[in-house]
Amino acid sequence: MTKVETVVLLATSLLASMPLPALAGGVPEPSGYRMDDYRAPVPATLRGARVVTTSEAEALWREKQAIFLDVMPAPLKPADLPAGTIWRDPTRKDIPDSIWLANVGYGALNKEQAKYFRDALVKYTGNDDSKSILFYCMTDCWMSWNAARRAVEWGYKSVLWYPPGADGWERAGLPLEERRPQVAP
Structure with missing residues (x-):
């Protein structure tokens, strides 16, 4: 040769x-969780989860075959607001009938956040780890990747990840609705 x-x-x-x-x-x-720079290109895969397209997510949504969890972080009240300024909790446009489970997609969760996330998964799945759970946030957002990975790690068997997120859903001409966040401690 x-x-x-x-x-x-x-x-x-x-x-x-x-x-x-x-x-x-x-x-x-990656082999672990994304710890920073959460708004950046994401992988096309997530070991242990099924990655779904917009048409697949839409079918699951229309047939009510999955629990849709938006894990976009909730904006924090600015610390430097002038006295007397009225702060309103943020709203977000997301996939109808979703649950906005804010702040559970960070790479590291403290004990309270992890407990809140675990308890929410138990609540919304009816303690059935085989129920389909679809995680999303925005296009190129690691929050949903991290949250879905954590659910896989915790033993959930039907974890779905929708990388295009709410903005991909909107680009497809699908409906959105305003939602307020449920925020972890």
């Missing part, structure tokens, strides 16, 4: 062993 043939063989072997997202210029799936 010539040197050129050897190099070609090695390069072909290396490319064949790379995950598909890395070959496509995508983001490789």
